[in-house]
Amino acid sequence: MIKQYFKQALAQLRQHPLISVISIAGTALSIFLIMLVVMLQQVKVAPFSPESNRDRFLHVHYMSINHKDWGDGTSNGPMSVRTAREVYKSLKTPEAVTIYCSMPISTPVSLPAMPAIGADVRETDDTFFKVFDFRFVSGKPYDEATFNAGTPVAVITESISRALFGSTESAGKEFLLNHAPYRVAGVVKDVSTLADASYGQVWIPFTSTDLPNDTWSDQHMGMMSVTILARNHDDFGEIRAEAKRRMSEYNSILADQGYTLIDRNRPYDQETQSISFAANLEPDLKSARRERAIIFVILLLVPAINLSSMTQSRLRQRVAEIGVR
Numbered sequence: 042m043i044k045q046y047f048k049q050a051l052a053q054l055r056q057h058p059l060i061s062v063i064s065i066a067g068t069a070l071s072i073f074l075i076m077l078v079v080m081l082q083q084v085k086v087a088p089f090s091p092e093s094n095r096d097r098f099l100h101v102h103y104m105s106i107n108h109k110d111w112g113d114g115t116s117n118g119p120m121s122v123r124t125a126r127e128v129y130k131s132l133k134t135p136e137a138v139t140i141y142c143s144m145p146i147s148t149p150v151s152l153p154a155m156p157a158i159g160a161d162v163r164e165t166d167d168t169f170f171k172v173f174d175f176r177f178v179s180g181k182p183y184d185e186a187t188f189n190a191g192t193p194v195a196v197i198t199e200s201i202s203r204a205l206f207g208s209t210e211s212a213g214k215e216f217l218l219n220h221a222p223y224r225v226a227g228v229v230k231d232v233s234t235l236a237d238a239s240y241g242q243v244w245i246p247f248t249s250t251d252l253p254n255d256t257w258s259d260q261h262m263g264m265m266s267v268t269i270l271a272r273n274h275d276d277f278g279e280i281r282a283e284a285k286r287r288m289s290e291y292n293s294i295l296a297d298q299g300y301t302l303i304d305r306n307r308p309y310d311q312e313t314q315s316i317s318f319a320a321n322l323e324p325d326l327k328s329a330r331r332e333r334a335i336i337f338v339i340l341l342l343v344p345a346i347n348l349s350s351m352t353q354s355r356l357r358q359r360v361a362e363i364g365v366r
Contacts, residue, residue, distance in 0.1 A: 187226070193249045
């Protein structure tokens with residue numbers, strides 16, 4: 042039976058090669074595009090190390106602030122360490138809350154008297170390595186005492202370790218980061234750039250630099266983002282409610298200065314965060330899902346139309362063969 046199908050398909054190709062090739066190519070392209078759309082969506086929300094707990098993540102990458110003298114105007118971007126600690130680090134419901142630089146910054150790293158190479162450096166707190174599950178191949182992450190002391194230590198990837206020291210066994214060794222000496226605390230597997238919240242090649246305590254002082258709007262806005270690790274997905278509602286209360290309490294303090302922080306319904310879950318692209322715009326998750334559904338339907342219609350055309354062509358041929366009018 043299968044051989045017969047192949048014979049019929051080959052006969053169809055010989056009789057109508059152009060139409061058959063176009064139909065097959067159109068069907069294959071549609072299937073490819075469907076797979077591509079699915080993959081692009083999956084890499085944004087599917088769990089993988091070091092973001093294996095994406096189903097328990099809530100993110101506050103940005104926020105807005107308004108002053109009574111600005112009218113409806115707002116300043117938008119990451120928050121300061123002070124704001125992150127007052128509003129989100131103080132939450133009691135989550136399992137953990139980490140504060141980290143909103144983006145990795147390309148920085149020269151080297152050994153003394155050796156040429157420097159560029160590395161993507163992200164500044165974090167010690168809780169960062171509890172929220173994100175990095176795979177350590179040597180050493181360990183910096184702890185709370187090291188972070189609080191502002192000790193210049195670093196976690197680096199295997200690639201950076203090999204580039205600097207020629208091996209991945211570099212824990213305890215020293216290197217220069219932007220000409221300042223740092224000691225390697227641990228070495229981790231390389232991280233994909235698709236891991237937006239955790240990606241980096243070198244991670245250091247933000248207490249070891251002047252980053253916390255990079256602020257504006259009277260130290261309420263800065264360079265930091267927050268990721269919250271819930272104990273369970275069912276806790277999202279309670280965490281958001283607690284965050285709203287903390288934001289309201291903090292805004293009552295800021296009122297004396299004329300400021301109001303605006304969260305735009307943050308923190309966002311992983312899916313909502315994946316479509317968020319501006320600090321001053323709240324993403325429309327329902328609209329994004331509807332657009333994806335429309336794209337899927339359109340792409341699914343193409344192979345269906347191709348198959349229908351091929352079936353009708355074969356039917357017309359068969360009718361002509363038996364002489365039916």
